[in-house]
Amino acid sequence: MLLKSNYTAEFCAVCAKICNECAEECEKHAVMHMEHCRICAEACRRCQGTCEFLALAA
Template sequence: MTYEHDKQPRAVLQACAVACKSCAEECAGHESHEHCRICAEVCSRCERTCGELIDNLG
């Protein structure tokens, strides 16, 4: 049985993944700047982690 509150973690993680993907794509366009390269890497990692957590929710 799925309760409404069970959907909240998934929704938060989905929103986080979307935000991280957008950030990574934007920063990847400016990788000539060291801070943008680092940001793109970290945001990509965050997006993957959110996806893994969503998968583990079942």
């Protein structure tokens, strides 16, 4: 039996989870007035959103 799998959707879903974890960690440091961490958190949130969109679209 051949199982149908959508590796693109799976990959993008994992990417979104990783980006979320990264953003959460960076947001903790951003509270301590570390500007570069705030910027990183924003980038991770954008990446997370894009990966979630692609996972649903795939």
